[in-house]
Amino acid sequence: MERDARPHAAATDDDHLGPRWRRLPCHRTRNARRDIRLPELPMVQGILISPAPDDEPVPEAWRLGADEERARxxxxxxxxxxxxxxxxxxxxxxxxxxxxxxxxxxxxxxxxxxxxxxxxxxxxxxxxxxxxxxxxxxxxxxxxxxxxxxxxxxxxxxxxxxxxxxxxxxxxxxxxxxxxxxxxxxxxxxxxxxxxxxxxxxxxxxxxxxxxxxxxxxxxxxxxxxxxxxxxxxxxxxxxxxxxxxxxxxxxxxxGRSDLPAVRKMIGRAKEWRFGLGAGAEKHRCFLAVDEAYRSPWFAGRPEDIRQAVVLMGLPPSGGIEEELLREVRVRSPLADIAWAVLPESVPEERAVVEILAGR
Structure with missing residues (x-):
């Protein structure tokens, strides 16, 4: 969803996206690098999500398994x-x-x-x-x-x-x-x-x-x-x-074997890890899948307190919804570093499944 260009601001490559979109580097499905633009929205189901302070580091997002050699x-x-x-x-x-x-x-x-x-x-x-x-x-x-x-x-x-x-x-x-x-x-x-x-x-x-x-x-x-x-x-x-x-x-x-140093550091940063699983169908499948995962009975605590997240996606054969799923996670946990991957088993068209490991 595009926004009008910001008035009174110097032109940048992201001007057409509006002031509440942040550019994060990430891998796309075919291992080519591209930017994923994630929104920072202040409200999720009536809950105020505090934006990151100006001095907070920009959260990272990267794809797991980009190299062909798998970890043993x-x-x-x-x-x-x-x-x-x-x-x-x-x-x-x-x-x-x-x-x-x-x-x-x-x-x-x-x-x-x-x-x-x-x-x-x-x-x-x-x-x-x-x-x-x-x-x-x-x-x-x-x-x-x-x-x-x-x-x-x-x-x-x-x-x-x-x-x-x-x-x-x-x-x-x-x-x-x-x-x-x-x-x-x-x-x-x-x-x-x-x-x-x-x-x-x-x-x-x-x-x-x-x-x-x-x-x-x-x-x-x-x-x-x-x-x-x-x-x-x-x-x-x-x-x-x-x-x-x-x-x-x-x-x-x-x-992947090259993921191990970053994953080890990510896991060690959080004292407490929880798991959520969700699925969604049809038009709002990404919202529904992520929302169900966050409502898991083992997913305790406030979503905005999550600082590390591993997001595993079950996608239909046509794919193409990775960015939307990541966007739904980012809306709920704006300060989280995210490592993500697409699961090898595909799901039916018009459906999405997401598994989230969340650390705080």
Whole structure:
């Protein structure tokens, strides 16, 4: 939508776009650079969005996977919940799936690698400061290191509150850091009804995990009771597992090796990461998709507080709506640096799907 030229202003290439459009460099679909012009609107559904102060740095936007060489990613499912999540993950060719548990379980049947570790010493090993104790002495550390040695990026998935998964994910993060690899954790929190002791354990594990990995994406279990109240608990867990799998598959399949330094820095800038998924159809599909993603039960906090965002898009074969989707994200989170990618699976015409990882 074009605007009239600004009066009393020197002519520039952007004059015809009006004063509330900002030029951001970005890659388009065929790897050719172009400018995406994103609007800065003051209101979204009646909520005032404060514009960036004049001294704020201009937020960045760039496309992931612009180079052809994909990052080598390891996805480790830790504990029962993590191994069950691996069952929902159809790994791209650049991804290695690894199941980690204290005993063989049917959910470990699919992954190409399996690690059996004793749970009694995981917390002590994971708690060691790798800056002080950089040498891996334990058998557990050495076995994890051997499994992820040839990887560039490590993603751990699992549930917090038990005696294995939460501590094992932190130990993987410690090993990855010693090896020089970035790591991201995707975790679930226990139901409130599971009791104070389990929730206290989960809180301690989450605190350690945030120190051992670059970032943690948190899914609380309680919103499941509102999202699918009539489903049996096992089916509800399967729904959550499929959502966690979307995060992992979408990100790991989009990363190029040249993206890793910037992505590592982006993930490390945010203390808290959340996930939202949305879909829209017909004329206002982009607005509806992004709006639904921001209304996700796991997308807590104010949209304008988001400072980092990874936007993964499911587009129809004809494409052409990338700019509109990014514009809808920018309207809601004007201060966010954005990394974006187009998912390989196309959606029907007149539809759009968006997955947003948001950090604040």
């Amino acid at each position: 990613v390891a996805i480790l499912g830790c504990g029962g919940a993590g191994c069950n999540t691996l069952r929902h993950i159809a790994a791209p060719p650049n991804v290695d799936r690894i199941a980690l548990n204290d005993a063989l379980h049917p959910a470990m049947a699919g992954p190409t690698r399996r690690l059996l570790l004793r749970p009694d010493s995981l917390r002590a090993f994971a708690s060691m400061d790798e800056r002080v104790v950089a040498k891996m002495e334990s058998d557990e550390e050495k076995r994890i290191a051997a499994a992820i040695m040839d990887r560039d990026f490590v993603i751990v998935v699992g549930g917090l509150g038990g005696q294995l998964g939460g501590w094992a994910m932190s130990l993987v993060g410690r090993v990855a850091r010693i090896l020089g690899d970035a790591s991201l954790a995707v975790v679930t929190l226990p139901f409130t009804a599971e009791g104070a002791l389990r929730r206290e354990t989960a809180s301690a594990q989450l605190d350690l995990l945030r120190r051992k990995t670059e970032g943690v994406v948190v899914f609380a279990n309680d919103p499941l009771l509102r999202l699918v109240p009539d489903l049996p608990l096992a089916r509800a867990f399967a729904v959550l597992g499929s959502l966690m799998a979307r995060v992992v598959v979408g990100l790991s399949g989009s990363l």
